[in-house]
Amino acid sequence: MMEAGRHPNINLLAYSEVKSVKGKAGDFTVKVIKKARYVNETECTACGKCFEKCPKKVPNEFDMGHGMRKAIYLHFPQGIPAIATIDKDNCFYFSTGKCRVCEKFCEKKAIDFDQKDELITLRSGAIVVATGFDVYDPTHLTQYGYGKYKNVITALEYERLICAFGPKKGELKRPSDEKHAEVLGYIQCVGSRSLKDNRYCSSVCCMHATKEAMLAKEHDPKAKSYIFYTDFRAVGKGFQKYIKRGEEDYGIKYIRSRVAEITEDEEKNPIIWYEDTVSRSVKRKKVDLVVLATTLVPRKDAPALAKVLGIELDDCGFFNTDPFTPTDTTKKGIFVCGYCQGPLDIPESVAQASAAAERAADVILAGSLCSQER
Amino acid sequence: MNELRIGVFVCNCGTNIGGFIDVPAVAEYAKTLKGVVFAQTNLFSCSESGTTSIKEAIRENNLNRVVVAACTPLTHEPTFRAACMEEGLNQFLFEFVNIREHCSWVHMQQKELATEKAKELVRMGVARAAFLETGEMTDVDVIPSALVLGGGISGITAATALGGIGIKTILVEKEKKLGGILKDLYKLYPTGEDASKFLDKKIKSLMKFKNVEIITSTEIKTIEGYIGNYTVTVKKGEKEKEYKVGSIVLATGAVSYEPDKSKGKDFFNFDGKKIISQFQLENKLKKGAIKEKNIVMILCAGSRTPERIYCSRICCMTSIKNALLIKKANKDTEVTIVYRDLQTYGTDYEEELRKSKQAGIRFIRYNEVKPPTVDTKKKSVMVYHELLGRDIELPYDLVVLATPLVSHADVENISQKLKVPVDEHGFFLEAHVKLRPLEFATDGIFLCGCAHWPADITESISQALGAASKAAIPLLMGKVTVEPIISYVDEDKCSGCGICEENCPYGAIKKDPEKKKATVTAVICKGCGICATNCPEQAISIKHYKPEQVFAQLEAAFKEE
Numbered sequence: 001m002m003e004a005g006r007h008p009n010i011n012l013l014a015y016s017e018v019k020s021v022k023g024k025a026g027d028f029t030v031k032v033i034k035k036a037r038y039v040n041e042t043e044c045t046a047c048g049k050c051f052e053k054c055p056k057k058v059p060n061e062f063d064m065g066h067g068m069r070k071a072i073y074l075h076f077p078q079g080i081p082a083i084a085t086i087d088k089d090n091c092f093y094f095s096t097g098k099c100r101v102c103e104k105f106c107e108k109k110a111i112d113f114d115q116k117d118e119l120i121t122l123r124s125g126a127i128v129v130a131t132g133f134d135v136y137d138p139t140h141l142t143q144y145g146y147g148k149y150k151n152v153i154t155a156l157e158y159e160r161l162i163c164a165f166g167p168k169k170g171e172l173k174r175p176s177d178e179k180h181a182e183v184l185g186y187i188q189c190v191g192s193r194s195l196k197d198n199r200y201c202s203s204v205c206c207m208h209a210t211k212e213a214m215l216a217k218e219h220d221p222k223a224k225s226y227i228f229y230t231d232f233r234a235v236g237k238g239f240q241k242y243i244k245r246g247e248e249d250y251g252i253k254y255i256r257s258r259v260a261e262i263t264e265d266e267e268k269n270p271i272i273w274y275e276d277t278v279s280r281s282v283k284r285k286k287v288d289l290v291v292l293a294t295t296l297v298p299r300k301d302a303p304a305l306a307k308v309l310g311i312e313l314d315d316c317g318f319f320n321t322d323p324f325t326p327t328d329t330t331k332k333g334i335f336v337c338g339y340c341q342g343p344l345d346i347p348e349s350v351a352q353a354s355a356a357a358e359r360a361a362d363v364i365l366a367g368s369l370c371s372q373e374r
Numbered sequence: 375m376n377e378l379r380i381g382v383f384v385c386n387c388g389t390n391i392g393g394f395i396d397v398p399a400v401a402e403y404a405k406t407l408k409g410v411v412f413a414q415t416n417l418f419s420c421s422e423s424g425t426t427s428i429k430e431a432i433r434e435n436n437l438n439r440v441v442v443a444a445c446t447p448l449t450h451e452p453t454f455r456a457a458c459m460e461e462g463l464n465q466f467l468f469e470f471v472n473i474r475e476h477c478s479w480v481h482m483q484q485k486e487l488a489t490e491k492a493k494e495l496v497r498m499g500v501a502r503a504a505f506l507e508t509g510e511m512t513d514v515d516v517i518p519s520a521l522v523l524g525g526g527i528s529g530i531t532a533a534t535a536l537g538g539i540g541i542k543t544i545l546v547e548k549e550k551k552l553g554g555i556l557k558d559l560y561k562l563y564p565t566g567e568d569a570s571k572f573l574d575k576k577i578k579s580l581m582k583f584k585n586v587e588i589i590t591s592t593e594i595k596t597i598e599g600y601i602g603n604y605t606v607t608v609k610k611g612e613k614e615k616e617y618k619v620g621s622i623v624l625a626t627g628a629v630s631y632e633p634d635k636s637k638g639k640d641f642f643n644f645d646g647k648k649i650i651s652q653f654q655l656e657n658k659l660k661k662g663a664i665k666e667k668n669i670v671m672i673l674c675a676g677s678r679t680p681e682r683i684y685c686s687r688i689c690c691m692t693s694i695k696n697a698l699l700i701k702k703a704n705k706d707t708e709v710t711i712v713y714r715d716l717q718t719y720g721t722d723y724e725e726e727l728r729k730s731k732q733a734g735i736r737f738i739r740y741n742e743v744k745p746p747t748v749d750t751k752k753k754s755v756m757v758y759h760e761l762l763g764r765d766i767e768l769p770y771d772l773v774v775l776a777t778p779l780v781s782h783a784d785v786e787n788i789s790q791k792l793k794v795p796v797d798e799h800g801f802f803l804e805a806h807v808k809l810r811p812l813e814f815a816t817d818g819i820f821l822c823g824c825a826h827w828p829a830d831i832t833e834s835i836s837q838a839l840g841a842a843s844k845a846a847i848p849l850l851m852g853k854v855t856v857e858p859i860i861s862y863v864d865e866d867k868c869s870g871c872g873i874c875e876e877n878c879p880y881g882a883i884k885k886d887p888e889k890k891k892a893t894v895t896a897v898i899c900k901g902c903g904i905c906a907t908n909c910p911e912q913a914i915s916i917k918h919y920k921p922e923q924v925f926a927q928l929e930a931a932f933k934e935e
Contacts, residue, residue, distance in 0.1 A: 002420070002449070002450070002452075002453060006452065006453070006456070044422075045421075045422050045423030045426050045427075046418075046421050046422055046423045047417075047423045048417055048423075077388045077418060077421075078418070078420070078421075081422070082418075082421040082422045082423065083422075164389065164390050164393070164479070165387075165388045165389055165390055169389055169393055170482075193724060199721075199724060199725065199728070200720060200721040200724045200725075201718065201719050201720060201721075201723075201724045203719040203720050231715040231716045231717070232715045233715065233717055233719050234685060234715075235685050235687040235717045235719060236687075236827070237801070237807060237826070237827040238684075238797075238807065239684075239685065240678060240683050240684050240685050241683055241684070244683065277760065277761065278741065278760055280760070280761055280763060314721065315721075315725075316721045318721065322565075323564055323565055323722065323831070323832045324562075324565065324567075324572070324831060324832065324835060325835070326832050326835055326836045327836065327839065342720055342721050342722075343719065343720045343721065346808045346809075347807060347808050347809075347811040348811075348833070348836070350808070350809060350810075350811055350812075350840075351811045351812055351822075351836055351837045351840040352836045352840065353840070354812060354839070354840030354841070354843045354844055355835075355836045355837070355838075355839035355840040355843065356839075357840075357843050358535050358539075358839045358840065358842050358843035358846070359839065361539055361843065361846070362535065362538050362539055365539040365540060365850075366538055366539065366540075
């Protein structure tokens, strides 16, 4: 992020959305709405005075609602560019006409309540789409009790809870009673590999569950982790070794199983009911906290963006590519990389990002080469 | 020397440091240290506001040394160096002290002691800063052409990409023909496309580029040089030829593990006839329809075992693809896949698995503790069925073993010539497993395809395009910038013994045959210091880590001011 933010050839337009794309490969005209932050970008130094003083608290989206932020805020502390933004819908001044506390305390006089959305026109030879994914909401999968039982959370919520600068300052306190979670159950394939929900495999959850279990142990030597899986998918470089380390050094128990239901006892401890497909028996396991590995799904706005760009989606809703031209979309000059084109882990995304950059460079550089024929 | 004016900036890193260390106390302590004229705390030193306040402090206090106590140089050294430079302070007069990874994160439970340690670390950094010297980055010219090593799908793709953006490229293949493993495959998953037609198409589009020279039946004899300036000598039969290139893409691939027939007894009774490898099956399919009526495929044959712990990634899908092809040709043929975990990750592959189940292919899971056995007398595969809780017998007239991809026999040789490392399984080792998957620690050499790790065609193409992109950057920039943190030789002390040359992992230091003294090639040197520690005459030191700089730091570690 820092590297991209610092690169002299990169112009970052954050808090912005593409509205229209016209033209063809080598010559696109792109209209972008740069949304009003109500903060002067060149003046703001992200010193934090305004968020300290702002009287309005809002659940923090970045922490999956497990912590609070203010109506003027940074999306997350290390975000690039580091510029405060006023959340118009929650700001007292915008709703009641009174407050302006942030303005009073801003030493740089960066607050600008009159700022307007800006329409920017860009010209570019090629476009790279790298919009990532959304996390599947498992509420309707009632057997897991998500939304009903406080101590059933998603993997991404877990990441925030255990993060040193997360809402619990890195202490693995479970939501119901702030008790340290010591026995953890990780349920894999929640909403994935299913004809009823998402047909595909998210590809990264087996590994992130293992990592999460390792983190639990590093945070608390007493922690015990149970991973309930279908097929254990560890195909990347060094992954099998990592799993073995998880088993041998971290004492992680991998249980090949189908989880039928999660119930709760009086102390709000989740009870996992599952069929152990190795011993052929129905069993149950009481844990302190359940972590659901929910499917990673196409972004909600993917269809709208596809329409703006004039590209197609595949059957699963990711941006469509041909297996042997993995970064080319269905429109010339528009390329794609990372999870928005289908499940990939970090190294694969990094490699594919370079691939998409190559394809984009090809359009731009090949335009200036007369002697060669494509 | 001018008066020392050191500024110290202690970062809270949100709560990463501030939550465990008394940051204001560390800053106050810093003010008491010799040479320190200014100290402050930052919420995030790396943020815009943090760097702005550092810059202001440099300007207002006329600082000539800057010490930031925060995270790691890896993440933010460039940030703070840039801040110094923007205020006209030489970037090598900046010193980074790590009080996060080296202190707050590892001493979360001992806040007071952690604060004391942070003070000591800052004291050491300040002591070292006093002895820092200015340094300059140097630019080195680049030869604007590339070498692609290996002519499989990865090498072909990389060379086509480089050719397409106008870079003069040399593609070297040791075999007579391009294509690598693809030459021997029947059809490709997940498209069902004919492998040979696909390969022909790829080779044709490569051949279009006049700026790409393809040389087959050729091996690398030597590679000398460094990023921007490699001299490659290739050997074709007895003929040798020299090329100059600026960067290198390594795409030497892997091979399918072929069991030793004489030791077949220990390997599912492999005989290469009725018990064959998946790779052999590809060949068999290529030649015509499969006549056998009962086929059993055993997955993880020779992988995920104690001696070869890794998963070869492509075998599940290869087996499913071939099983589907067999079923399609003759729906009465029984195909059973005996597996451990099915690696049909992602969208398309999961769909293929579903199709194969619908086509009537049978899947039976086995446990590594009770692997299947092949009984050649009964012509049956015996497998312990976990759900039934007993052994079942699968009659066969053909057993197919899904053996893994393994590294080439000559991988050591390539590794030595290029001076790049391989892992325990003989796959090339990238610079960073997550963030730099296509690069080596040595600048100017890039990696893609099965030489890195088993990958299918889609993944190999992605990686090859990516590696081409990385390899093209220095060539298109036209220059490479080199840091001055490198070793230098005091020729008066050097005895010309050559120990440094033997120990240098990058080939950066050599004995000059005429002067009989060690000389350093700045661009290659990474400043690792191995030469300095091995030099019996103490004639070598590392700039920016000179003895006086390091000793000042050490003395400060053991002495209260």
